[in-house]
Amino acid sequence: MSADVLMQGLRTGLTPFLGLPLSVDPRPATGVVLGVPCDAGVINRPGARLGPWALRTASMGLGAHPMPERLREGRPLLGPAAAHGWLDGGNIPTLPFSLQEALETVQATVGAWAMTGCRTLLLGGDHSLTLGALRALFRQHGPLGLLHIDAHPDAAHGAAWGTEVHHGTWLRQALEEGLVDPDRVVQAGLRAPRHDDEELAFLQAAGVRMWTPADLRDPLLALQLKEDLASVGRGPAYLSLDLDALDPILVPAVAEPVPGGLSLAETLRLIHAARLWPEPWVGADLMELAPTLDGAEGSARVAVHLALHLLA
Numbered sequence: 001m002s003a004d005v006l007m008q009g010l011r012t013g014l015t016p017f018l019g020l021p022l023s024v025d026p027r028p029a030t031g032v033v034l035g036v037p038c039d040a041g042v043i044n045r046p047g048a049r050l051g052p053w054a055l056r057t058a059s060m061g062l063g064a065h066p067m068p069e070r071l072r073e074g075r076p077l078l079g080p081a082a083a084h085g086w087l088d089g090g091n092i093p094t095l096p097f098s099l100q101e102a103l104e105t106v107q108a109t110v111g112a113w114a115m116t117g118c119r120t121l122l123l124g125g126d127h128s129l130t131l132g133a134l135r136a137l138f139r140q141h142g143p144l145g146l147l148h149i150d151a152h153p154d155a156a157h158g159a160a161w162g163t164e165v166h167h168g169t170w171l172r173q174a175l176e177e178g179l180v181d182p183d184r185v186v187q188a189g190l191r192a193p194r195h196d197d198e199e200l201a202f203l204q205a206a207g208v209r210m211w212t213p214a215d216l217r218d219p220l221l222a223l224q225l226k227e228d229l230a231s232v233g234r235g236p237a238y239l240s241l242d243l244d245a246l247d248p249i250l251v252p253a254v255a256e257p258v259p260g261g262l263s264l265a266e267t268l269r270l271i272h273a274a275r276l277w278p279e280p281w282v283g284a285d286l287m288e289l290a291p292t293l294d295g296a297e298g299s300a301r302v303a304v305h306l307a308l309h310l311l312a
């Protein structure tokens with residue numbers, strides 16, 4: 001972000017994500033960042049509806065080019081801007097009262113941007129809203145590969161709560177609706193306590209590859225991990241990141257923090273795996289930041305850092 005953009009933010013009180021040009025009307029661009037101000041799918045500890053504001057504020061004044069991971073012999077490899085050609089499309093106008101309505105609005109808005117050829121990055125919002133984006137991008141691209149980084153498998157049966165969709169069920173819906181290609185779905189970071197075996201059995205039967213933090217760290221599984229991550233990108237792909245995948249020491253301000261999570265470096269390694277895909281991901285998201293909860297400031301900083309690397 002240039003000093004001009006920072007000054008503009010100070011003067012107007014508006015803080016587009018990373019200082020990107022603001023456009024609430026869909027138009028052709030490399031990609032668009034869209035806030036999702038809804039947490040109607042959260043079971044406990046709400047607050048993610050305010051995530052987009054916290055993420056934009058945390059991005060104020062940051063450069064849009066991440067530092068390269070390596071400065072070989074002190075000489076950086078200079079490349080194009082990470083967020084070059086991206087827009088901030090503002091927030092998707094979801095209403096706070098109806099998850100069904102919010103899912104339709106997310107689908108319509110993501111669909112309208114995707115029609116112009118834009119890639120989309122959602123700033124959540126709770127994780128149920130990912131389903132709206134998958135429905136829209138499926139219409140555009142057909143069944144998607146999915147790299148799902150999360151402490152939770154998000155494939156629960158909603159019946160326990162009398163609903164089909166909440167922030168722990170969206171992947172089951174996506175698989176049942178055929179939005180994702182189960183041969184190209186990989187989950188990483190899973191570690192939350194389970195109620196029963198049903199959820200993992202469902203995912204296993206579908207053919208989804210599941211990785212716990214310990215599995216990700218096992219050198220004997222490194223080759224398998226590389227193959228699994230590569231498989232996601234053998235066609236149009238989506239990258240969904242629940243911020244609770246990271247350790248709560250780094251990101252405490254999420255609805256369902258689970259101890260024993262991923263480090264920043266481990267999460268970045270997963271995100272960087274997408275760079276080896278033949279085509280860049282068509283959609284991605286950063287979900288579940290709840291700035292009403294303790295530790296929001298630092299959590300938002302970590303999330304923006306991850307966003308920079310997603311766009312790079």
Ligand SMILES: [Mn+2]
Pocket residue numbers: 127150152154167242
């Ligand atoms: Mn999740």
